[in-house]
Amino acid sequence: MRFTLNFALLLMSLALAAGCLWVASHGAWYWAILAIWFFSLINNMPFALMHEAVHGVAARSKWGNHLIGQMASWAFPTSFLLQRKAHLDHHDRNRTDAELYDYYLPQQSKPLRSVWLYMGNLMGFYWFSVILGNFIYLVACWFYRSNLFVKKIAPALGFGTQVAELVKLPPLRVWCEIALAFSYQGLLFWLLDLNIWGYLACQIAFGLHWSALQYADHAWSSRDIKNGAWNLKVLPISRWIALNYHYHLAHHQQPAVPWYQLPALVDHQALQPSFWRVYFSLWKGIRPAPPMGAPADLAFLFPEYKESQQNTGK
Known part of the structure; x- marks a missing residue:
């Protein structure tokens, strides 16, 4: 039943x-704009x-889970x-010094960290850098796995820790999966007779949305590996x-729970920021990092919460 539902979706x-x-x-400009937004x-x-x-929960069988994962990666x-290696590592590093984009550490360059935040998470370059990295892996696997890329270029782009782990994966299998994914995109382009501007507009719109979401569900949350996320409204x-x-805190707390069971795990009595509240707060810029274990910065996200705490003397 789980495989049937997810495969149909x-x-x-x-x-x-x-x-x-x-x-x-191919559509009129007003339909094109609607299509870009919906994409x-x-x-x-x-x-x-x-x-x-x-996380192994797309299907109950190993083959079904793998089939869904492979086909979904084409999009x-x-x-x-x-992606599996990068994401599972994210669960291990979440809100640690190795994965912290809303704050900067004393030894880090604030201007560089600001570039990572504004260009990466808010202007879509996070998505673009993943696509670019995949393309480099496809056409120059040797360069992606070189010391120059792993130890110099990737750290400068904010992906040093991630890339150092990704190059340990079997290169031929990763290369074949990337080739298949890019081939799917090329097949779509040919079969649907797409033009480059319509295609790029859709992909850029998705990249902007996806990049922002990847950090809006973590920004200013507690510096805790398991609880450092939000259930966004x-x-x-x-x-x-x-x-x-968007129920990302529930997911981080119980990553083995499938998507349709997450609502039951959400504490609706807790303060929940909206996606847009967190998104616009990120434009205020990065801040000095609190120590590991620090609670969520509720006063920053919810000025009304800070005022109520002051009024009650807490």
């Missing part, structure tokens, strides 16, 4: 995303399903094996399209 989302690409390339949302569904497969496009339709991905 995967096929539906891939079809809808392809339809958006076609409309963006930025619907392309999160394959990513969410790949995320389920990363990004990326390697499922590479969004419109029900947005949450459904992303398969409850």
